[in-house]
Amino acid sequence: AQSVAQPEDQVNVAEGNPLTVKCTYSVSGNPYLFWYVQYPNRGLQFLLKYITGDNLVKGSYGFEAEFNKSQTSFHLKKPSALVSDSALYFCAVRDIAGGYQKVTFGTGTKLQVIP
């Protein structure tokens, strides 16, 4: 069975500092990995994904994520945080070996960027 873990319920970072939101996953085969962001009273918005290729994936709004197969991690990063980045972030995984499209979402990490 596939699973994804976001070990931090909340991450606080000062504006202008680098941010990291952690995600680890478990699949039986190779993963498709995704990051989504949710602003208050909105639906989830796609940020970036890893399917294959370069381990460093660049996405929207200056975010990037690094796929690390040995550590089964896919941490979300940004070099310089903005107050407007404050939101709820979800990591998601799908096992490529799965014969279906079901994606498993993490529990979410609330990012608070402090001015």
Added chain:
Amino acid sequence: DAGVIQSPRHEVTEMGQEVTLRCKPISGHDYLFWYRQTMMRGLELLIYFNNNVPIDDSGMPEDRFSAKMPNASFSTLKIQPSEPRDSAVYFCASSLNSRGEQYFGPGTRLTVT
């Protein structure tokens, strides 16, 4: 493209009433998903469709919940009868194919009193 469209945006109903939530996916997307989000349980996948066919409904909490997709541009999630514990935000999402990211609608906030 207008994105995934959901209606209504807010629904307040009394326990025992029937509730129908509606979704229009992005044109050309082959997959459609229904999710429920609550503070206690987070984001839960209820059911998903591929080419209008239900593939996995194992997340549907009980027989009071049903979902249909009569054509590629419309899906409904029905709760009958509704209960206070069904209060949540219900999201519809669609994706182009099996490898694609999902695009979420704005959600329907359901309150059952």
